[in-house]
Amino acid sequence: MTKTVTDVICPFCGTLCDDLEVVVSDDGKQLLEVYNACAIGAEKFLHSQAEDRITRPRMRQEDGSWKEITYDEAIEYTAKMLVDSKKPLMYGWSSTNCEAQATGSELGELVGAVMDNTATVCHGTSLIAVQDIGIPSCTLGEVKNRADRVLFWGCNPAHAHPRHMSRYSIFPRGFFTGKGHTGRKVVVIDPRPTDTARVADVHLQVEQGRDYELLSAFRIAFRGEKLPDVVAGIPKEQIYEAAETLKSGRFVIIFFGMGVTQSLGKNHNIDIAIAVTRDLNEYTKAAIMPMRGHYNVTGSGQVWGWQFGFPFAVDLSRGFARYNPGETTANDLLRRDEVDSVFVLGSDPGAHFPFSSVKKMYDLPSVAIDPHETPTTEVCKVHVPVAFVGVEIGGCAYRMDNVPIETRKVVEAPEGMMTDEEFLDRVLARVKEIKGV
């Protein structure tokens, strides 16, 4: 006999779908089927069943080979490493639950770490823009129930957030949107002809890196002022028309992604996109939302927000929280040789940081906590495999619209494996012991 668990939350992307159904074996040890998830979401669940999964901590030897160690040894190494460092970097936190994030913060506080999350290489720029100008936003249900104008800008949900369009943004029928997608006008701004652009009513194929100009042109067009004939590769008629499409909506939503947060202009791009949204609120109702990637990157910003007052790049090394992106951000610290050890949990900087940073990680004492083998685990000295959050252990996660949802445990972790939170708890206890507090 098998059991079906319903209302399961997908711990993969910031869409945080919560309607999955998962079939598990009667003894709760094997996960057999995943329904309702997209391909990447389903893969995340099924991956926990991999035969060759690493289930015990391991330490890299002089010759590059791995030696299995116990969790106790891994805890000892981690605690010592953190205590011995003047300024450890504790990075990641985006693919774990808020409970682990909260424990991690306490640990970081005790050892004077710099805490940074994956926003540092994706939506950190958006957070900076929000600090400049604020953000008129909403929950995804508002989009589903009200939005008749949807703008995707520098993002490609068809691939990165596969169920976003069907659950929230283009296709669903809501209270005031009974016609579903036929009642919505979809605009895509992207230099590439993406699969998302293919389903749009209008695709503005902006010249690479010239988003700021185009957004600026929108603000001018809203006011009915004059534009040059072509802006950022787009003829002015198209801009006027798109601006009118937005202005005439009852509820406009702008979704934006890494195509603009990490291209030329960075936080300034987001500044002006938010200004466009503010402008629209003088004519109609408009909101804007970042397409957050990891399923709980938003949560780590929230936890640090209430514990320290800053959403990323939090430097605790002086005994109180400091924040100065560019100075206290992970890559800047690594490249300036300002940190003397690296602790990674819930992300894969080995795959996403510049090579020069990864090289620094390779040279420093380092620990990677991750259920998978990743490029990061390959450059760290110790790799601690843990249970999959949202599959083998529950806990809180925040969706891209900041709505918190409690993820579910659907299957048992392989015997003897720790969770993120347990591991952090143990390290915290050991650090307290060493420091005598």
Place this chain on the structure above:
Amino acid sequence: MAEYLIKNGFVFDPVQGIKGDKTDVAIKDGKFVETTAVKNPKVIDATGKTVMAGGVDIHAHVAGAKVNVGRSFRPEDKLFGFKAGRGIERMQGGFSVPTTIKTGYDYARMGYTTVMEAAMPPLYARHTHEEMRDTPILDQGAYPVFGNNWFVLEYLKNHEIENTAAYIAWLLRATKGYAVKVVNPGGTEAWAWGLNCENVHDPVPYFDITPAQIIKGLIEANEYLGLPHSMHMHANNLGNPGNYTTTLDSFKLSEGIKPNNKFGREQVMHHTHVQFHSYGGDSWANVESKAKEIMDYVNSHDNMTIDMGQVTLDETTTMTADGPFEHHLTELNHLKWANVDVELETGSGVVPYVYSPDIKVCAIQWAIGLELALLATDSMRVFLTTDHPNAGPFIRYPRVMKWLMSQESRDQQFDAFKHKDKVIDATNLAGIDRELDLYEIAQMTRAGPAKSLGLAHMYGSLAPGLEADVAVYDFNPNEPYAPDTIETAFSNARHLFKTGVQIINDREIVSNGNKRTLWVNTKVNENAQVMRDVKEKFLRYYTVTLNNYEVSGHYLPNPYVIEVDATQ
């Protein structure tokens, strides 16, 4: 548990009618007891000091989604407000929107032990609870917002009080909430289309209902259930010149409704931050105080309570579920604006604000708040708040006390205003010479709010049997004092106990306490229709499933459940 005897202090306890007499206070097993009941107590010498029950804050925005927006989008708010960790204290930061850790400690330093979060969007309830869990020392509860909730709008359109009540009971349980909060009824729903409801008879777009119907219906549903607190109201038209008529229209909707509860609460409406709702004139050029008109009404109607919303003349961060108001504010001051509309439930906005003594309107607002308290005939029904952080940060409560207790300090403030004469013309404060005493302050900060919350059986007094929450201040009421002494003494409690645990000893925080989260579990008759409606709305309009909505127990590691039986 340790026994304590707080000896020889000047005690102020409105519930027991103690007006500064020298009385000893005994603590055993977390409660106050008769002094004869302690055998071998640790003695706290309170000679020459003031002793009061732990403070109870009926209305502050201290935890949850919009508070965290305020923190995260204002790094500048941390520039001067940080404090390194020390001893058992963890690191702290922030001024107008402090971190959770700092919130707990700063309230404790003022002798406060219970603080209510004034607006919780139900969909964000988990977030509110996570923050409250990480706030040390304080007992806390949160008020879910109901005034723009689609279920409520649809039931009350047809005056279905029983269904509204069943839904309230369900939502309080699902969100682990404490009371029925209403913010700009109908207006925030209208804001989802960029519109507003500016008076009680403005129709809510699409829903075919008016704010007046929502307010009256929710009061009736609240009394139908017999909840510990009354309906907690933030009326339409907040912050606009001439709005006092809307406020009076909203007050009047409570007329003729009698309180029905087993908690000793006597009001059916608590109206919050009334300062923001007491403006005359028709523009910012001629705005004037209508505190007198407002207080004439409050003084003659004993089925309502209010709090002040005192402007403290600081730079702060405004935040409210009144979305249209925050949009209006950002258009006024052109500072950064955050807004979140929450599906089927509510909206909210956050905007920084500077209450400058050089700006006439800010000074008028300052005067209005104080007038409300000084014109009150019953300090048990008018409470001290700043609507933290909207009119100013809560750490200014001792300063507000100073202004209330000392005409000299008010005169000093008047002299510091750039437009002193214009401010005096537009307000009544200069003509009021009343100075409140500590007994009245204890009414406004302890006994009154505890009673209004339906928590007089736990907090607000030092009577035997109550929770042993007590503060000792370095203030001798029998000696002459300079006004600033009040602020200093009440900002730095000498000693503080929370449920019998010593939190502050000689001004040092020595324990993180054992904080509890209060919520109200209401038993109602089975209501198939409401449960069917809930199922359907979740299926069709929410973006989370019904089974993922309820806040589970582990978000409240130390819950305190207040049971209400409304099945008769």
